[in-house]
Structure formats: structure tokens, C-alpha cells
Amino acid sequence: MIKLSVCIFCLFIPLSYAQAGAILSLKNDVGVITIDNEMPVDSSHDILPIPVEATAPLGVLAEKLPLFDISSDQASNTPNGANRTTIRVAPGETLPISVKLSNFGGGKRVDVLVHYAIYNSSRDEIYSASETVAVETTVSLVKSATIPYGTYPGIHIAKTSITYQGQEFPAVTQFSFMVERKFFGIFQSDFFSYMFIVVIIGVFMFFLGNILVKHRREMRFIPLDYSNIPHNRRTFYEILSDTIMQMSRRVGDDAITIASKVSGLEIDATTGRILNLDGSPAKIIAELVSEYEKLFGKKVSFSFRKEIEPKGSS
Amino acid sequence: MKTQKTILVVEDEKSLCKAIVDILSRNNFLPIEAKNGKEGVELALSRHPDLILLDLIIPEVDGITALKKIRADAWGARVPIIILTNVSATNEQLVDDIVTHKPMNYLIKSDWKIQDVVAKIQEILGK
Numbered sequence: 001m002i003k004l005s006v007c008i009f010c011l012f013i014p015l016s017y018a019q020a021g022a023i024l025s026l027k028n029d030v031g032v033i034t035i036d037n038e039m040p041v042d043s044s045h046d047i048l049p050i051p052v053e054a055t056a057p058l059g060v061l062a063e064k065l066p067l068f069d070i071s072s073d074q075a076s077n078t079p080n081g082a083n084r085t086t087i088r089v090a091p092g093e094t095l096p097i098s099v100k101l102s103n104f105g106g107g108k109r110v111d112v113l114v115h116y117a118i119y120n121s122s123r124d125e126i127y128s129a130s131e132t133v134a135v136e137t138t139v140s141l142v143k144s145a146t147i148p149y150g151t152y153p154g155i156h157i158a159k160t161s162i163t164y165q166g167q168e169f170p171a172v173t174q175f176s177f178m179v180e181r182k183f184f185g186i187f188q189s190d191f192f193s194y195m196f197i198v199v200i201i202g203v204f205m206f207f208l209g210n211i212l213v214k215h216r217r218e219m220r221f222i223p224l225d226y227s228n229i230p231h232n233r234r235t236f237y238e239i240l241s242d243t244i245m246q247m248s249r250r251v252g253d254d255a256i257t258i259a260s261k262v263s264g265l266e267i268d269a270t271t272g273r274i275l276n277l278d279g280s281p282a283k284i285i286a287e288l289v290s291e292y293e294k295l296f297g298k299k300v301s302f303s304f305r306k307e308i309e310p311k312g313s314s
Numbered sequence: 315m316k317t318q319k320t321i322l323v324v325e326d327e328k329s330l331c332k333a334i335v336d337i338l339s340r341n342n343f344l345p346i347e348a349k350n351g352k353e354g355v356e357l358a359l360s361r362h363p364d365l366i367l368l369d370l371i372i373p374e375v376d377g378i379t380a381l382k383k384i385r386a387d388a389w390g391a392r393v394p395i396i397i398l399t400n401v402s403a404t405n406e407q408l409v410d411d412i413v414t415h416k417p418m419n420y421l422i423k424s425d426w427k428i429q430d431v432v433a434k435i436q437e438i439l440g441k
Contacts, residue, residue, distance in 0.1 A: 235413050282410035290404040299402045302412070302420040 065166050067105030068112065068135070072160040072173040073098050087177035088187055091151040094144040095177060099160050101139045109136040113163040116143050120179075121154045153180050153188070223305070224273050236281030237274045238305050240265065243288060244272045251296050258295060262288050318344040319439050322363040324354030324380065325398070326372045330423075334367065337428050341436070351375030355383045362389055365435055368417070370399040378411050385415045394418045394438050398431065 074087050074096060089095045097116055112135050118127035127145050145158065159174040183191040223245070226237040240259075244267070247255035256272045259265060264279035265288065277284055289300045321343045325331040331347055338345040346361060348354035352374040358366055366384065370377030377397065384390035395417040403409050403420065412420055418438055421431065 235416070239413065280406060280410075282413060283406040285409045285413075286404050286406045289402060289409075293402055293404065299400075299422040299425060301422045301425055302403065304416050304418055304420075 065105055065168075066103060066108070066110045066164055068110075068162060068164065068167075068171055069102040069104060070160065070162050070171045070173050071100045072158070073175055074158075074177065087175075088180045089147050089177060090180060090182040090187065091147050092149045094146050095158060097143045097145055097158050097160060099141045099143065099173075101133070101135050101141070101162065103135050103137055109134050110164050111135075114141065114143075115161045115163070116145060117159045117161075118145055118147070119157045119159060120152065121156070126151055126156070147179055151179050154178070224271070226274070233277065233281060235304065236277060236285065239285055239302055240277075240281075240288065241272065241274050242303065242305075243285070243292075243300055244274075246300065247292055247296070247298070248272060250298060254295075255292070258291050259288055262291060318342060319365070320344045320346060320361065320363040321435065322346045322348060322354065322358055322361065322366045324348040324351065324366065324368045324372060324377070326350060326369065333428055334431070337432055338435075341432050343435070349373075351377060351380040355380050358384050358390060358393070359387055363393070364439055366393060366395045367431070367435075368395055368397050370397060370401045378408070378415075381415050381417065382411070396421060396431070396434065396438075398423055398426070400424060 087095075095118070099114060101112060101114070103110060111132055113130060113132050115130045116128070117125050120126055126148055129143065129145065131141075131143070133139055133141065143160075147156075155176055156179050157174050157176050159172060161170065161172040181188045186194065223238075224241050226234050226241065229237050244255055244259045247259075256267065256269060259272065260267055260269060262284060264277060264284045265274070266276040266278070267274055293299055321338050323331055323334050323338070323345055325334065325347075326349055331349075335345040335347060346357055346363060348357050350373040354366070354368065354372070355375060357363075368377050368380060372380070375383075377399065381395060381397070384393065384395065396419045397412070397417045398421050400423045401408070402422070403412065419434060421434070
């Protein structure tokens, strides 16, 4: 906390002695006056008349003038006030300035003019306000200072000063804060940080998603095994199965739906696996290719699977 | 010892045949051209290429007949053949012939770029 104290001690010394550079002391309840550059004079034999003010108790002589301690801070109950080093306010928002005035100069009520000002980094005043408060001992104030729209971002200073009757020294307190623009209700620096994190997460999710989709697709398009089908019909099963799979890659699940409607072709609606062929397999293949060509306008290419050589064959 | 794989291209469409031959040459293959099915069968059985690219609609002897003749030969029974055509397999007899005589691939020209066909050839020949 920035704290500035003003202490005023008033000691009334007879002006004639003070101006002459005299030193005042008490010796055996007798006043002794020494003059600069001169030896003390023993006044026990040649006593000068001592003014009444000089023998009076010091506490009686001290006049109780107002003495103020002033401190200021951003009000801690604001959303941005959690940490003083990161006080941030956006243009158009209010900065709550908390001010505490303490009068150490006695119990008299004093009218104090409190002046609030905000300066930018070029020391130009961008905000100014004043108010008068009566202070007897302690007063706490909270002033809401609105940061003007169009204020340039940067470090700013909120300065509070007081003026009162009988003031001998200026009493000023200040703290710094940051003016920062907001995007979508978020401070610019936070916004960019969040955007960076979002982009990183987005890129990560994109690649992860691609990997998962690719893996799923690869799993889905692994050629189905028909080694349980008799050799003379197996090629037809494989051609049908691979054709359905090839078309699924190009047009999606509609390929399976269309294949399930081809007469004589019995397939698993989920995987596209050929369950049974009823009738001429070549006719079924021709009809399936014809349907795909008719509905999707796409011709079908085939690839025959490599024959697995029986063990021991050359 | 052969360093270059021989590819027989049976294609009557001159511009396509030239494009295929050019790209095969650039990919270190040795292409042989045949303008019709009869010439294709003769070159296949005499030169024993490593792979045959065969169109279906070709003069003199059509592609399916050429395929049957090549497969009837002891060497031709095992040679990799890629059918490159625009004929869709919507005919029962055509499908039956294809399945019976098993080319490695039945590729629709409009769906395949020449470079992809070359990649397929390289894949088949293990190059």
C-alpha cells in the first residue's frame, strides 16, 4: 500500500530568539540562553527576565493543527481486484478507487477536498473529479472512476490528493493499473491466450479425429474373408463384397442399402458381408453394378484377390 | 537377366496408347504396342511380356476373346492381365467370362488416371 504521511510539529519559540539563532535550554528550572558562537553565560548571578512562553510546558505550547494520513487502492471487492499487480480495466468500465483518510491532528472535524485524477503513460489527465468530505478521525471512501472510451491501452496511474485548511504539505497517494481492451467481454491478452489454447486444442482434436476416422474407416474397409465359401463360388463372393465396400467408400451406407435390394443377394445390413447368393452369381454381380451405375452414375472397377497358394505347391 | 519389365499394351485408341507407352517408358518399363486383339494375342504368346494391359473393345479380335486365348496357353494362364475399358460389367456373360478367366484387375478408364494405372502395374510386378 502506498502510504504517505504528513507530520507537522509545531513548536512555538519566541520569534526574537529564534530569529537570532539562539538556543533555548532549561537548567535547574532556570532558563539559559546561549547565542551562536558564544560561550554559555552563567545566569545564576545575572538572571535575565525569561518570557512566560519559554517556561511553559511544551505540550501546552503545541497547537493541534490537522494532520492527515491518506492511502488509496483499488477496491478489493471488484472482479479485477484479486491481485494488485494485474489490475486491469477496459475503456468504458469503472475503476473503483478506495481512499482512506485518517486525521491524526486532534479530534476536530475538518473539511477535506479530495481530488481524484487518472493519468495515462504520457502524463495526460484523462479523468478528474473532486468531492468534499468532513473528517473527524477516519473516513473511507470508494470513488468509481469511469475510464473514457477511446483511452489507449497501457499503464495508467490513479492519483488521489487532499486539500484542507491549514495544510502545510501536499498529501498525495497513487497506484497504477492497466487499461486493456476487451474482445467479447474478455481482456485482449486473455483473449489471445484463450485463442491460442483453443487453436492448440483444435489442432490436436483435428489430428486425433482424423486418426480415429482413418482407423475406423480402415477397420470398416478391411476386405472380408470368404475362405469358408467353396472355391468355385468364392470369387463371386469376393467381387460382390469388394464392390459393395468400394461403393460404400464413395457414397456411404446407401451402397449397402442398394445391394440389399438386389434379388438373390443376401447381405448383412451392418457390415455388408455377403451371406448367401441365390441364383447365378454373375447375374447378381451384373445387376448390382447396373444398379450402382444407374443410381450413382458411377461405373465399377474390380480387383481380383490374389489366390493363396496351397502349402507345398511350387 | 531382364532389367526392364515388359508391358504389352493392347489398345486401338492411338492417343491413349501413346500416352500409356510414354509414361511406361518414363517409369523404366519396356512397352510393346498392339493395335488390335489379334496382334495382341500374337505378341503376348511370342514375347511373353511381364504384364498385359488389355482393352475390351478392339478390332479384329475383341478383348474377351483375346483374354480367353491368352489364358488357354500354359504361359498365358498365369500372366497378370489388367483390363482397361469403358465397358461396365452389367452383362451376365461378361461378368462370368471375367470371373472365369481372372484378370488381375478390371479397371474403368474414366475412373483411373494413367499414373494410377502405372502405380497398379508397379504394385502387381512388385517394382
